[in-house]
Amino acid sequence: MPRPTKAAVERVVDTPALLVRRVDVGDQDVLATFFTRERGAVSVSVRRARAPKSRLGPIEPLHTLQLRLEILARADAVKLRDLAIVRARLALVEDPARLDAASRLLRWLRALAPANVPEPVAFDLVDAALDRIEDGPSAAATAVLAVAGLSLAAAFGYRLELDSCVRCSAPCPEGSSALLDPAAGGIVCRACGGGSVLMRAALRQSLRRAMRGEETELGRQDAERVADLAERTIAAHAKGQEARR
Numbered sequence: 001m002p003r004p005t006k007a008a009v010e011r012v013v014d015t016p017a018l019l020v021r022r023v024d025v026g027d028q029d030v031l032a033t034f035f036t037r038e039r040g041a042v043s044v045s046v047r048r049a050r051a052p053k054s055r056l057g058p059i060e061p062l063h064t065l066q067l068r069l070e071i072l073a074r075a076d077a078v079k080l081r082d083l084a085i086v087r088a089r090l091a092l093v094e095d096p097a098r099l100d101a102a103s104r105l106l107r108w109l110r111a112l113a114p115a116n117v118p119e120p121v122a123f124d125l126v127d128a129a130l131d132r133i134e135d136g137p138s139a140a141a142t143a144v145l146a147v148a149g150l151s152l153a154a155a156f157g158y159r160l161e162l163d164s165c166v167r168c169s170a171p172c173p174e175g176s177s178a179l180l181d182p183a184a185g186g187i188v189c190r191a192c193g194g195g196s197v198l199m200r201a202a203l204r205q206s207l208r209r210a211m212r213g214e215e216t217e218l219g220r221q222d223a224e225r226v227a228d229l230a231e232r233t234i235a236a237h238a239k240g241q242e243a244r245r
C-alpha cells in the first residue's frame with residue numbers, strides 16, 4: 001500500500017540515458033526529455049539547470065548519460081536526482097555530417113519512444129550507432145544512420161519487410177528490384193498496387209545483409225535513399241510529424 005506522505009519516493013532508478021529534447025524554461029530551468037534504457041522516455045523539469053553553478057552540470061544531447069531518477073508515488077512523477085556524462089561525444093559536434101546524422105537519429109528515437117517502458121534493445125542500438133557515427137569516417141555517417149534507423153524501427157515493432165509483399169505475401173525474387181511503401185511496412189508488389197519507392201536489387205540485397213548485422217558498404221546516394229526510407233517508415237508510426245526535419 002502506498003504511504004499517504006505526499007511526494008513519497010516510491011523507488012530510485014539508475015539508468016543510462018540520452019537527452020532527446022531540451023526546452024529552456026524561464027531564466028534558469030530546463031524541461032528535459034531523456035530516452036532511458038530502463039524506463040523509455042522520461043520528461044523531467046530541472047530547476048536551475050542553466051544556473052552558473054548548476055548542481056548537475058550542462059544537460060546536452062549526444063553524450064551518453066547516467067541518471068539517477070526518483071520515481072514518486074504520486075501520479076508517476078519523476079525527479080532527476082543525479083546526472084553524469086559517461087561517454088562524451090565532443091567530436092560529433094565539430095563535424096556537420098556527423099552532427100546531422102546523430103541529431104536525426106535522436107529525433108527518430110524521440111518520435112518512437114514510449115514512456116515508462118524499458119527499452120534496452122533500442123537504447124543499446126542507438127548508443128552503439130552514435131559511437132560508430134563519431135568514430136567512423138565522416139563520409140560514412142549517413143550510412144550508419146540509415147541502417148540504425150531501420151533497425152530502430154524494427155526494435156519498436158516496425159520492421160520494414162524486404163523479402164515479400166506485405167499485402168499478398170508473394171516473395172520478391174532474389175535479384176529483383178522492389179517497390180516499397182514505407183507506411184505500409186515494406187514491399188507492395190505490382191499486383192497489389194505497387195509501392196512508390198523503387199529499390200534496386202543490389203541495394204535490397206545490401207540492406208537485407210545489413211539488417212542481419214553483417215558488415216555492409218552503402219554508397220553515399222544509397223545511404224541518403226535508405227535514410228529517407230527509414231525516416232518515412234518512422235514518421236508513419238510516430239505521433240504527428242516529429243520524425244521529419
Ligand SMILES: [Zn+2]
Pocket residue numbers: 165166167168169170188189190191192
Ligand atoms: Zn502483393
